[in-house]
Amino acid sequence: MSIVTHRSRGYEENLQTFGLISGFFNSGSALGAFVGPTASGFFYDKYGFEWTTSINGFIIIGLVSDI
Numbered sequence: 001m002s003i004v005t006h007r008s009r010g011y012e013e014n015l016q017t018f019g020l021i022s023g024f025f026n027s028g029s030a031l032g033a034f035v036g037p038t039a040s041g042f043f044y045d046k047y048g049f050e051w052t053t054s055i056n057g058f059i060i061i062g063l064v065s066d067i
Contacts, residue, residue, distance in 0.1 A: 003013070003021060011017045043052040 006017055006021065007013065040052060040056060043055055047055070
């Protein structure tokens with residue numbers, strides 16, 4: 001969620017709103033830094049390099065196409 005989205009939903013442009021946006025961004029970044037390698041390691045052990053690369057590719061394409 002960006003500041004533009006928060007403005008359109010009626011949030012004020014103040015320190016609390018910026019803190020909320022920053023918290024969402026940092027939480028998502030930290031979660032991705034943990035889940036990405038963990039899931040990739042699991043898939044690598046179970047399916048091997050080729051299938052893990054394909055699975056990661058499909059996940060990334062799904063996330064990008066949702067934008």
